[in-house]
Amino acid sequence: MLLMNVKSLCLGILTFGEATGYEIKKAFETQFSQVYDAGFGSIYPALNQLTTSGYVSCRQEQQEKRPAKKIYSITESGLDFFLKELHKAPAKDKFRSETLTKLIFADMLPRENISILIDQVIDDYNNYVVDLSDSCCEKQSQSEKFLCGFGITVRQAAIKYMQENRHLIESASSSSSQQAAE
């Protein structure tokens, strides 16, 4: 099992303290948003499997007019397992960009389309930087601040590069593609 999957990360989140599936989802949306995102459809099954493996234990708390809360805690063997994962050599970093992938085929797209595409990525990145900058201040741990700063820095560099080099692909796109595109 890799570190970067729902199960391991649920376990990791539980090292910070007990939590429900719902709360774990929120952790994915905040602390872990930069490196992972998981939906309920991944989290709940993961927690069930972790329970079966004995890596987490589950205590139920009845609530009126709501489904009972299932509060999960990491067990000793769960912590053990997680630490072993943490000591394994990490896989290489991967950057996946659909936009950049599309731009490889820039010759097949009309000029205008390319410009819109680039405008949008820049915009996305800008928004991302703004969001991170806001949340960064609230972060308590050093490692979270480090991660936050990383995300900001890298995206700012990406924005700058795109602004300075977009002409390379914006000028090159041929008009002959429009017939095929339409």
Next chain:
Amino acid sequence: MLLMNVKSLCLGILTFGEATGYEIKKAFETQFSQVYDAGFGSIYPALNQLTTSGYVSCRQEQQEKRPAKKIYSITESGLDFFLKELHKAPAKDKFRSETLTKLIFADMLPRENISILIDQVIDDYNNYVVDLSDSCCEKQSQSEKFLCGFGITVRQAAIKYMQENRHLIESASSSSSQQAAE
């Protein structure tokens, strides 16, 4: 279907000209290495499915003492499909780093371990930059150069950030974790 999957990308590669599965694999390793990687176990089934869908056609070339080459070409309907994919709004960019993910749990790792981890990512990034810089010169199309430069710039920014900020997490890691880790 998304743009960023084996099938669409095989189709995309075939817009550059006919190719065998083996050659497509090489295209993934070179031109597309930054944005995707696919093994034979993904490519061959993909090509079969694309053939069934009528998006590619296949011509066989007998060879002595080797399995017959299957040379694939994109069909009209395949090109049509690909262009439609190309015109869809792209998904948001994702950056996945196991190392950064691990570093969120820096408090649970011994100081030394963290330093090694950071040294290794920086090293990986440096190697990546070197490889890209070499291959960049050979690139013919503008869009490939753009992508290449992007990869270099972003990684250089990442390296710089890590060098300047690693102390944030290197100093914070507690020694109390060592007992649990061992």
Next chain:
DNA sequence: CGGAACATGTAATACGTTACATGATTAA
């Protein structure tokens, strides 16, 4: 003689997404 490159494929497995299903509470 060993390893890389050429050449294709299948089967089992792992992993995650999406849609579906249910239903109360609270704030705008």
Next chain:
DNA sequence: TTAATCATGTAACGTATTACATGTTCCG
């Protein structure tokens, strides 16, 4: 009244990875 938040889950599907299976040629 409408959307968001709280709260859990299943089933179907899409997608990719890994290991297995086979065999030749060429270079060092």
